[in-house]
Amino acid sequence: MHLEEHISSKTDGIKPQEIDWVLTVPAIWSDTAKQFMREAANNGGIPNSRLILALEPEAASIYCKNLLVDRTISSGGRSTLAAFAAGTKYLILDAGDGTTDITVQEIKPDGYIKQIFIVRGDWGGVKVDQAFDEFMLDIVGMETMDKFRNENKAEYLSLCREFEVKRRGIRPDSTAKITLRIPLVLSEQFHGVKGVSLKDSTKSSKSMEWVGDKLRIDPDIFKDFFSKSCRQITHHLNSIFQEPAVVDTDIILMVGDFSETKMLQAAIKSAYHKKLVIIPEEPGLAVLKGAVQFGFNPKIINPRISRFTYGISTIKRSLPHIDPENNKKTGQ
Template identity: 45%
Template structure:
């Protein structure tokens, strides 16, 4: 929390300082700005809440913050400008009329986020398939490179190098970052990477030999050579660093395109810093020759620029698809003909009920309209003097769980519904909206018409 909040505070303060230099006078105040914080679409609700709390700790007001999903932001941005196709002709997502479908591949440093969008009648975007992806971003290539160095110098040497020489380690990764952006399937030229002197010294200290000798003994022959402080690698070696990441992306996209709901996809929009890699771009052109592969200029900034558009027009995304079956746990009168005895509980008022029933709020794969509550259910207290009802939210990976204890079902959050008056005949209507980037809960007590908006706690 400290690391994330300090990072956000730095960006916030830097923006305010820059605005002061440009505008003159006192510049802008934090409350003058509506802030948008982007997160991967595959992140869960707890991770989104964590980012919101980090932003609040950084001095951003809760009501002045919107959480945006990265592939959606990038998609909005690319709907607003012409972008280059690989064959130097021009195409533009804004020319995609109603009913046209395209897949958004947001390949960043850590994660690869994939969503499928369809253009609506008024130019808004509908999500056709729940967001999916994995940890296949550019840092996977970095990890493969460092593991390769570990095989040459010794994994224990690399670990010590990271611990003792952090600045040199970061410089090494920066140098590799520049080189990996030039690596392409069609290029066979050797790649030269400058190794810090501290790494060679550590090999001498810990292994009692020179790094050059270690590399010569590695069995790589001409594929890896050390000349001075320069490590020269054959292109074929460097290309293997991309293998896990790219093959995971290609397979996942291929599986998605095979699903019936995604039939008719015409283009793949590649955004995010890792999408600027020629290795990733060319492999997608090879594997999906019938689709238009679109990479906008400065693909790494597409999410950032799209977040600004989303902040001004959050309803540009009109429909989303639920990643889980969401529900709450309720009790019902016990029926021994259909309820397991292990769920039976006798309460102090003498009533016998069945516990842990999964009360479905929204179903896995369900299309949800943004701004409209996906579910409204009535709940009544068990006891006359109850002042609140604690409710838990569960997420399940199946469409029709029976109990909250079923396999693949877990509690992800909780909230407390306030109640006034007495008696068990009091009723509260709970309306939940899952279609936004965060879950919203509206509670209305029928006899008083009191309305309360609650935030679900996903972190406790």
């Protein structure tokens, strides 16, 4: 494998059999999906003896549980260390770019972590990307946009990457216009389809203006790209907090790439200002760092009860005068 080859080329002190591998998987995955991941790892050269599967929300909570107070951002004055005291329930909002996993866990008196509730939805950062896509469609039209995507993939990806950078930087209190470089080929294709220049078609808009090949967009439009995703997440959180097992949970732990955006952070803090919102310094790396810690101490997670049990033998109640006496067994 690549990592083992790289390590071997750098040092002779570490042998492949001394390396344990931790693969993170979504908590909502079925046993079949987890088994597929395990077999894929085996085929890739990782034996079961050196393989550990870690659930992503559990890995994130392990990382945040060990954080120092001054390395977190909280919405209240409570200590982060106290927030993870024994008996405490907390909700993990693992907001990724694709999906959002919401898990509620509890710290047991022995320090182990117990999972109480879990749900997954497609309310991640992809919704923001879709909103931007719809914005561009309104400007250039479906025909131009399809032509641009299909014939100029590199330029299209460049536009998506630039939007990703701007998306991470926008804040609820931003007042400056957001500047995006629009690929020249997109303007040319628009002219070829519509017969007019892209700049002329948008010059009447008060929310946009052109400076060379750059489109400057009103910050309120940019903020609105987040509204659907943030609204969906808070809506589902509201229903989760009404669950009997979750109703007394007053801590929200935000992790995942989408949790790095100031817009989502502000939406959660505003909707749940009476709860303690904890955000690690690098929310997008919380699962990765927690997985490393889990690899050193897998027993920190409370043992789970299997969804299914399998019997290997049976015994029935003895019937007097019917069943042979020599087959009778007396329980201790």
